[in-house]
Amino acid sequence: EAGVAQSPRYKIIEKRQSVAFWCNPISGHATLYWYQQILGQGPKLLIQFQNNGVVDDSQLPKDRFSAERLKGVDSTLKIQPAKLEDSAVYLCASSLVRRAGGPYEQYFGPGTRLTVT
Amino acid sequence: KNQVEQSPQSLIILEGKNCTLQCNYTVSPFSNLRWYKQDTGRGPVSLTIMTFSENTKSNGRYTATLDADTKQSSLHITASQLSDSASYICVVSPASSNTGKLIFGQGTTLQVKP
Numbered sequence: 001e002a003g004v005a006q007s008p009r010y011k012i013i014e015k016r017q018s019v020a021f022w023c024n025p026i027s028g029h030a031t032l033y034w035y036q037q038i039l040g041q042g043p044k045l046l047i048q049f050q051n052n053g054v055v056d057d058s059q060l061p062k063d064r065f066s067a068e069r070l071k072g073v074d075s076t077l078k079i080q081p082a083k084l085e086d087s088a089v090y091l092c093a094s095s096l097v098r099r100a101g102g103p104y105e106q107y108f109g110p111g112t113r114l115t116v117t
Numbered sequence: 118k119n120q121v122e123q124s125p126q127s128l129i130i131l132e133g134k135n136c137t138l139q140c141n142y143t144v145s146p147f148s149n150l151r152w153y154k155q156d157t158g159r160g161p162v163s164l165t166i167m168t169f170s171e172n173t174k175s176n177g178r179y180t181a182t183l184d185a186d187t188k189q190s191s192l193h194i195t196a197s198q199l200s201d202s203a204s205y206i207c208v209v210s211p212a213s214s215n216t217g218k219l220i221f222g223q224g225t226t227l228q229v230k231p
Contacts, residue, residue, distance in 0.1 A: 004160070031217065042121075042206050042221030043161070056218065091160050095217065104217065108160025 002026065004109035006092050012115045018080035021112045025073070025094030031055075033106065034067055034077050035091040043091055049075065082116045089113050120144050121222035123207050129228045134197055138225045140190040140207030151208040152181050152192045155224070161206055164192070169212075197229045 005024040013019050025032050031050050035043035046065065048056040051072040060067070064083070069075040079086055089111040095104050121142045130136050142150070149168050153161035165174040165181040167190075173182045178195045194201055207222040 040223065042208075042223050044221070045218065048217075093160070105163055105166070106217075106219065108162070110159050113158075 004092055004094055004107055006090075006109040006112055008112055009110065010113050010115075012117065013082055015084055015116050016081040018078065019082055019114065020076050020078045021090050021092075021114075023075045023077070023092030023109060025075070025092070026107055029094035029096055029107070030072070031095045032069055032075050033093040033095075034075070035093065037089045037091055037111070039088070046077070046090075079114075082114075084116050087114060087116045120220050121207055121209050123205075123222040123225050125225060126223070127226040127228070129230060130197055132197060132199055132229055132231050136194050136197060136227065138192045138194075138205050138207075138227070140192070140222055142188050142190070142207070142209050142220075142222075144209040144211050144220055145188065146212040147209050148212040148214075149210045150181075150183055150190050151210070151219075152179070152190075153206040153208060155204045155206060157203070164205075194227075197227075199229050199231060202227060202229045 004026055007022050011019055033048050034046045036046050037043040046060045047067045049069040052069055065079055067077045091111045092109045093106040095106045124139045147169055149166055151166045152164045154164050155161040164176050164179050167174045167183045169185055180193045183190045204224040204226050206224045209220045
């Protein structure tokens with residue numbers, strides 16, 4: 001089974017520029033997550049999709065970050081304009097729809113390392 | 118204050134030795150607690166998942182324990198190998214969340230030396 005794919009793997013931009021990241025989840029996974037992981041910290045959820053709809057975007061800085069999930073499959077995360085503090089690894093994860101009464105598994109992609117100079 | 122705190126922040130051990138990583142959490146009630154392994158430059162990979170009613174869960178040389186009364190979990194690694202060098206992250210899923218939200222600790226960085 002293919003895993004979660006992300007691209008690009010690395011990106012270096014100057015502050016105030018824009019950048020976009022792409023994620024292809026595991027086939028059949030209805031739920032997709034974008035996380036931000038700053039060096040030395042655990043991942044922080046930015047946005048969660050279930051199929052096409054947004055389930056949780058409470059920690060997404062909406063003034064500069066946006067995300068969409070096309071046709072309930074691939075997703076893109078965009079930052080415009082970027083700030084120095086956006087330097088981090090952006091992780092995409094996917095999971096099956098949660099089954100009542102049981103835990104489910106989130107599968108992570110390799111991440112995109114963003115450096116803002 | 119973080120809801121999931123891990124210690125130590127980093128650890129260096131010799132190959133073949135055992136080690137134990139600690140996780141204290143305040144998330145309550147919770148539905149499950151997980152330990153993830155994150156190799157450098159890769160995404161986290163699940164090692165164990167324990168529901169609130171489980172006390173221990175093993176995955177090969179990795180054994181996780183859970184004490185829901187003291188709100189503590191530990192991850193014990195037996196007979197460490199060089200490939201165990203990674204960051205280990207404790208993650209708690211709040212029972213109140215119907216969206217599967219996960220709360221991550223900051224991780225413990227383990228370095229296994231030959």
